[in-house]
Amino acid sequence: MTKTYPFSAVLLFCFVLGFSQEKEIDTVYIFDNQLKNSKKFQKIETLTEKDLLRNTTNLSEVLRFQSPVYIKENGRGMVSSPSFRGTTAQQTAFIWNGININSIFLGQGDVNNLNLLGYDQLEIKSGGGSVIYGSGAIGGSIHLNNELSFNKGLKSSLFVEGGSYNTFNSFLKTSYSNDKLSVKVSGNFVKSENNYEVPELRNYVNLNGQYDNRNFNLGAAYKINSKNRLSWQTQIYDGNQHFPTSEFGTKTKYTSNTFRSLVAYDFNSKKVNNSFKIAYLKDEFQYFDNIEFPKTSGGISESYFVKNDINYLFNNKLALDVILDYHFDEGEGYKSGIKNVTRHASSLAGLLKWNPKPQFNFEAGIKKDFVDEITTPVLFSFSGKVKVSGWYSFVLNASTNFRYPSFNDLYWQPGGNLDLKPETSKQLEVGNNFKYKNFKLNITPYYIHLINMIQWLPTSSGYWSPVNTNKVESYGLESQLDFEKSFGKNKTKLSVGYLYTHSKNLETNKLLMYVPLHKIYGNASYSYHFAELYIQAMYNGLTHTTSNEKRSEALNPYFVMNSGVNLQFLKQYQLGFKVNNIFDQIYETTAYYPLPKRNYSINLLINF
Template identity: 20%
Template sequence: MVLPLAALKSGLARHCHGALIAAIGVLPLASTAYAADDTAQTLAPVVVTSTRAPQPLAESIPQTSVFDEQDIADSNANDALGLVALAPGVQVTRNGGPGSNSGLFIRGAASSQSLVLIDGVRVDSASLGAAQLSQLMLDQIGRVEVVNGNVSALYGSNAIGGVVQIFTKEGEPHPPRFAFEAEYGSYHTQRQSAGVNGALDKDGRTTFSVNVSREKTDGFSSIDPAIAPGVNPNANGYLNESVAATLRHKFGDKWDAGVRFLQSNGINSFDEAYGQPTDINESHDRVRSASVFANGRITDAWTTHFTIAQGQDRANIEQNGVYTSRFDSENRQYTWQNDVRISEAHKLLFGYEHLDQTLDSDQFAAPDRHLNSVFAGYVGHIGANELQANLRHDQYSDFGGANSYYLGYAYNFDAHWRASASYSASFRAPSFDDLYYPLSGNPSIQPERSHSVETALQYASSALGVMRVTLFQTRYSNLIDYVSDGSFYYVAQNVGRAKVQGVEGSWAGHVGATDLRAGVTFQNPVDETNHEDLTRRARRFATLTAHRTIGRWRVGGEWIVSGQRSDYDSTLSGYGVVNLSARYDIAKSWYVTARIDNLFDKDYELAYSYNTPRRGAYITLGWHPS
């Protein structure tokens, strides 16, 4: 779906309008490893996003990627957007450097059609309907899961292309331990981070974690003046200050409760293609979530989970020292989930969610949105057969109800090989911009719809890891396009259709002592309304990472490759970027890390007219408890 120029200008004017809706508590990741055969080491990573309950990675029917603490440390990225770009099926865009407006495409789905969660918390903007991963620093993140495919039946609106779930760092049951890092590099980049986690008592029942960070960079000019002569040629810098904290207490063996808090403040200088060469533009963003959660075991087979949360997303645009727009989202969310083990091989889950969503803006007024949701799911094993079924109903105060479902099946040929298939239906609720933005909003539009089918063949072993090839197809209907009303304005209408077909390969494992991660995607992302490729989606792209520990050294690299993409009446050339990193343990607790981004100094574009960083070098000195 291609937006008209008027809609593009509107988006640019509010380009950093990031998101935080509310917090949904989720179960802490299980620490017990699944062990039944030769694949035990491969199945040991436990994921929760693909079913809303702990499950061994290799048993997940949807394609699922996991980035753990080591993967995050190995990555050359400094924010969540750069990390998830390494997952199979994922493409990202940036309108400039760190902190700038960004896009996330999973299997060709638009940014507003791919859901981002933080500890189960929705972080999509009430106004734009998309999340700002570029505002989330890795210093606060302990783990990331990426699920590819249509899973609205688990999480509701937006989860058409997939779900990215970010888990902040948790406290651990040991005496408090302190760690810090200091980094300096290209573009006068400076980063400092510090954290402490541990237990407040001897028996480890009360655990906590606190992590703070600050990053400042002078950056580079976001837009190429040769393409847009009216932009300011100055460098566009970025400042981020973030903090995350968790406190959890165990009340015996059956109940635990706690609080979580995350706040990220960003000030990003950006270029406006339609302004004056002397304009100074800044976006002031704040993403904040606060939640209280409780988990309990009612019986040996029945566990329950409660979360009460409030989230805020604040975005203010300033031009030449004067604020020109304000978008403040506030969200209150209540979640109750129950997991019931019928037997060792059969499990049920059911729950209820309520969301109150408001937007306060000086650009337009929007009524409050209220959402009531019920969901249920089943996961079971019958011999070599595995089944997953999920059903969800969401009732919105502004447009009515929406149903979604997921049906998945897998057959295990032996301890290593298995085949799977799934069929699902999803939706995306119209954003407040789609409904109410002046002159372009349409209160009568309905949700976007999609249906997906996929089949996969997987091999898993402790020797090589998890390898998977997936064939997928998603058909979109009722897409929201902005259509000319015959004058100068474009109004939201449900007139779009699209189809994305493709094959996706993934591998997360190792060869000997070398850890490897690879993903390759061939897809056909077609806008069936206009008979052209979907904007900024490549038909071919791939990633490869390799890291190895040699004595006191940890060395590795990343290779990110993409074919050409269409972008608003232009074509972006394909590119290949190589990043390298090396870490050396100086002493028992001290280490130094060096990395080189864009080793071969490639000049490429992720979005038309926007620059990307050239070759950069960075060095980090750190200390962690031994």
């Protein structure tokens, strides 16, 4: 049954607090402390709330236009899955404030059921990270971060937007902090009829494509003293998607409800930094193959996490980081044969950090996971960074990573396979970082070799079952050029990325489905005084949709551009207007599900 939450009370509370005073900013606390260290060695794309507000449709749009991730979306706002470096959605880890939140049933995250607004920061990390983030962090990880600031006083912001296809989006956030206490509350509501048409492509009409969702976040932190801090982060999400159908097809829908809560205790001294976290996650979903009748499938899961991360500094050149992790999962499916199944999983990881000189940084890691009924590999990682000169630095990353089978893989009836092995990979990347005046250039070739890939195949009994079948080889190049310059009241910013991805099934010698060979994405902005103009563009190359590389079934290359303008007035108000798909491009990211042609939105942002 779909749950509702008292958003009217939340919004009223936020409005009551909506009078602010400025104080000098003290410290900013981010719940994922390991991610900051990863930035020394791996290219991590950081998107702020301002960046997210440029693609407010959903998280899929943000990742499509502002990151190297390929997004496979079954129509606007529908089921959506990511792909890093030619890997699958199950090989991408979603990390909420340092905790892996991939579905224990599917082994992946549905991008459009991870609400966009309500996070202070979104970070996209390419490359393996299983030593730190566990199962699924093979191709890359997407980090949904909340932060809490101290000594900023009382601040509020309200964002409202209306757009094509009867789309309405709203977001309200209020925060208060002094030198001891920090509290932040936010709520988001999105609704769309989503009834767009693409008559040039099979006379497509997005019938029964409406969706709505709401999200609530509450965060708090308290400084006990200069060394000890206690913090809490909670999120509630409620979503409703109607899946597109033909004119005479049966209308279907999908509902999802999520509750996440995390408590952290941090101790920091000159020699020791320790972070202790406990978390509780609950996910419930229901699918209706006819919206006029009761649900036909679904499931409910609960997960409990305990994690301790202690970093000991021997001296200013050598440190040891030890991470202990335990989580317990339990789930029950509806009409899937999954009956009250449980899983205990724990891990021990060590990271040795050595910085012999300012221009040298090294880190070596080892990890062992212990999972019920599953034999897991010992994982290794090595990272090294050498600053050759003021304009060039060289980075080497090597790692082994893995993903253990999901509950559906193991227990779905009929078809579940209790003998599955974890997917494991070995990968290597070489980062080349250049810097000249206002320009930054990153060029990173990479190689991934994956074995025991889990794939569902038809059986002689007439049903599908997962097996460890394929070896996959993926290699390619990620590159990004950034430019930023301010002069007077003028400010310009440019970011352009190019990706080459070659991902092949070594058993069949064929390219993997839904992995484009080429992707180019770019974002540019120019602001003067009270006005800002920005442009987004993305080119996606030929994308195969079948395992035999059938050209007639492939998605054709496409180029899509968006543009928007923001006008600031009376200091507290910003009025924005945006045109999506300026050139009316007809394109698909999933076969038979085109995305909208040219469409519009207008928004208002108030800071008070």
